[in-house]
Amino acid sequence: MVVVPGGExxxxxxxxxxxxxxxxxxxxxxxxxxxxxxxxxxxxxHGLATSEGTIYPxxxxxxxxxxxxxxWQDSETGPPRRYYALTPAGREALQSFTAEWEPFRTAVDTxxxxxxxxx
Amino acid sequence: MVVVPGGExxxxxxxxxxxxxxxxxxxxxxxxxxxxxxxxxxxxxHGLATSEGTIYPxxxxxxxxxxxxxxWQDSETGPPRRYYALTPAGREALQSFTAEWEPFRTAVDTxxxxxxxxx
DNA sequence: AACTACTACCATGCGACGCAAGATACCTTG
DNA sequence: CAAGGTATCTTGCGTCGCATGGTAGTAGTT
Numbered sequence: 001m002v003v004v005p006g007g008e009x010x011x012x013x014x015x016x017x018x019x020x021x022x023x024x025x026x027x028x029x030x031x032x033x034x035x036x037x038x039x040x041x042x043x044x045x046h047g048l049a050t051s052e053g054t055i056y057p058x059x060x061x062x063x064x065x066x067x068x069x070x071x072w073q074d075s076e077t078g079p080p081r082r083y084y085a086l087t088p089a090g091r092e093a094l095q096s097f098t099a100e101w102e103p104f105r106t107a108v109d110t111x112x113x114x115x116x117x118x119x
Numbered sequence: 120m121v122v123v124p125g126g127e128x129x130x131x132x133x134x135x136x137x138x139x140x141x142x143x144x145x146x147x148x149x150x151x152x153x154x155x156x157x158x159x160x161x162x163x164x165h166g167l168a169t170s171e172g173t174i175y176p177x178x179x180x181x182x183x184x185x186x187x188x189x190x191w192q193d194s195e196t197g198p199p200r201r202y203y204a205l206t207p208a209g210r211e212a213l214q215s216f217t218a219e220w221e222p223f224r225t226a227v228d229t230x231x232x233x234x235x236x237x238x
Numbered sequence: 239a240a241c242t243a244c245t246a247c248c249a250t251g252c253g254a255c256g257c258a259a260g261a262t263a264c265c266t267t268g
Numbered sequence: 269c270a271a272g273g274t275a276t277c278t279t280g281c282g283t284c285g286c287a288t289g290g291t292a293g294t295a296g297t298t
Contacts, residue, residue, distance in 0.1 A: 006253030008286055011216060014137025014254080015223050017284060018130060026230045036246055045230065047223035054285050056248055061284090078245040079293040097130060098231050104134050104166035105224050111145045111164065112217050125282030127257055133283080136255060155275050173256050175277055180255090197274040198264040 012047050021058055022101075023048055025067060025086060025094040032071075034081040035059055059084060067093050131166050140177055141220075142167055144186065144205060144213040151190075153200040154178055178203060186212050 023045075027038055035055050043049045062068045067090030074080050086094070142164075146157055154174050162168045181187045186209030193199050205213070 006251085006286075009254070011137060011219055012223060013285060015220070017136040017255090018133025019227055020285075023227065023230050029233070034246080035248095045226040047219070047226050048230070051286070052246085052248085053250095053287060053289095057284080060248090075245085075293090077294070079247070081246065094231075100130055100166070101134070101227065101231065104131060105228070107164040107166050108138055108142065108220065109224070111142050111167070112213075112220065114148070125257070125280085128283070132256060136284090139256075153275080154277095170257065171275085171277080172258060172260095172279095176255080179277090194265090194274085196265070198276070200275070 015047065016050065019101075020048070020050060020054070021062060022094055022097040024055070024058065024062065025090055025097075028068065028084055028086045028090070029094065032083040032085040034083050036081070038084075062090070065089075065093075134166065135169065138220075139167070139169060139173070140181060141213055141216040143174070143177065143181065144209055144216075147187065147203055147205045147209070148213065151202040151204040153202050155200070157203075181209070184208070184212075 020042075023042065024038055027033060027041060033041075035052070039050065039052060039055050042055075059068065059070075062084075063070060066087055068084045069087055070082050070084050072080050073083055139161075142161065143157055146152060146160060152160075154171070158169060158171060158174050178187065178189075181203075182189060185206055187203045188206055189201050189203050191199055192202055
């Protein structure tokens with residue numbers, strides 16, 4: 001099988017850059033979740049589907065930033081799970097991202113819109 | 120002076136990843152432009168401001184992909200300019216990006232929206 | 239017990255891209 | 269001539285999403 005190192009180089013995978021971590025924070029907004037669960041949920045959102053090779057390093061970064069905290073809990077149906085929860089700092093980060101995302105998205109939308117303003 | 124190599128590591132600079140090249144294509148949609156001009160125009164759009172160290176490698180990639188063509192033209196007020204124009208392939212790429220961007224943006228927006236659906 | 243499969247955790251290595259910094263050269267103004 | 273704006277381009281670097289592969293617990297089957 002042909003293997004392409006360096007990850008999938010699609011347009012959408014580039015779009016996820018920088019956005020994904022805040023999507024995860026948003027996922028944790030309403031309660032703690034574990035990594036596998038986050039991956040499954042993102043898989044349902046169009047354009048946000050990712051894999052464990054992405055999510056674990058990402059969560060490790062978020063822990064280091066202290067935007068999330070984590071706690072181990074046993075599962076009755078499988079191996080133990082590490083649950084992640086938003087910290088106050090994480091909540092702030094999410095809020096400030098949202099404030100940056102909106103004008104950015106609008107700027108891109110505006111540029112992409114085809115305007116027929118010829119004279 | 121303290122120098123931080125690796126570029127500015129802000130949230131927005133990560134957001135520009137993968138988007139910028141298509142913004143440039145969009146800028147060229149209505150006629151040819153030169154690099155310096157593109158940088159100035161992007162500087163006006165919130166969140167899309169970039170620098171020459173970004174734009175020249177980017178344009179070089181677009182040339183290699185044959186999404187743009189270029190031609191030198193003398194300026195009456197300064198050094199000669201390299202003008203860039205969209206190729207048919209570039210126009211297609213822009214269109215297909217737009218088709219990917221819209222659901223992506225919507226997915227992020229949906230996640231970021233705070234929904235008060237408790238019970 | 240051995241096996242398969244699913245769940246769930248994690249680490250390694252890599253390529254792509256946006257950026258800072260700096261180099262070169264043209265033109266105009268003082 | 270020096271200074272400043274215009275306009276081109278190169279080099280080196282850090283970040284992050286991904287493919288790949290490894291470990292271990294639980295459950296069902298043979």
